[in-house]
Amino acid sequence: MIFVSSKVSDGNMSFFREDKKTVLENRKKFLKRLGINPNSVAEVKQIHSNKIISVTNRLPSSDTKADGLITNETGIYLMVKIADCIPIGLYDPKHNAIGLIHVGWRGLEKDIIKNVVKSMKKNFNTNPKDLIVKFGPSIGPCHYRLNLWQLAEDQLQKLSVLKKNIDNPKICTYESKDYFSHRRSVVENLKEDYRFITTLGINLRNS
Numbered sequence: 001m002i003f004v005s006s007k008v009s010d011g012n013m014s015f016f017r018e019d020k021k022t023v024l025e026n027r028k029k030f031l032k033r034l035g036i037n038p039n040s041v042a043e044v045k046q047i048h049s050n051k052i053i054s055v056t057n058r059l060p061s062s063d064t065k066a067d068g069l070i071t072n073e074t075g076i077y078l079m080v081k082i083a084d085c086i087p088i089g090l091y092d093p094k095h096n097a098i099g100l101i102h103v104g105w106r107g108l109e110k111d112i113i114k115n116v117v118k119s120m121k122k123n124f125n126t127n128p129k130d131l132i133v134k135f136g137p138s139i140g141p142c143h144y145r146l147n148l149w150q151l152a153e154d155q156l157q158k159l160s161v162l163k164k165n166i167d168n169p170k171i172c173t174y175e176s177k178d179y180f181s182h183r184r185s186v187v188e189n190l191k192e193d194y195r196f197i198t199t200l201g202i203n204l205r206n207s
């Protein structure tokens with residue numbers, strides 16, 4: 001599996017914050033470096049909901065509102081836009097299935113984690129005990145009133161995901177100058193409030 005986040009040096013990845021041409025170019029360059037065809041990337045319009053979309057080889061339209069995607073199609077990459085919320089990738093090696101969610105406090109409150117695990121169970125017969133879970137760069141308790149990391153880990157474990165299978169490198173977006181942070185851009189009064197992307201896919205060579 002591949003679970004990667006773009007960096008500040010890759011540029012802004014949100015169409016809402018910069019002209020379309022620049023963003024498309026940034027995305028294309030980043031994906032190309034990873035060997036990913038931009039036409040195989042599935043994304044949704046994020047609304048801080050608990051909604052999960054199941055992706056087949058027909059990609060969802062760009063105005064599909066949701067905050068999570070699942071698939072068992074090899075060669076389809078899932079993608080979320082991030083600046084402080086947690087990108088959480090889930091991989092079921094037994095059924096070769098993946099899920100990717102965008103998780104902020106609102107999503108946590110609305111049980112998006114429960115929904116993605118439930119959707120993977122329903123669609124792919126996933127057993128939560130088999131899930132390999134990875135957290136991407138996101139705001140840490142050092143810079144936010146809530147410990148989103150802990151809350152998310154607790155929810156995962158409550159759903160029978162094994163602690164040893166949860167990997168959180170604890171990279172705080174506010175602190176790390178490698179990633180965009182919405183909160184930092186507000187506090188420091190920056191003009192740019194950009195987003196990076198996190199992508200998850202099953203690659204053909206070594207999943």
Ligand SMILES: [Zn+2]
Nearest residue numbers: 142143172175
């Ligand atoms: Zn921090």
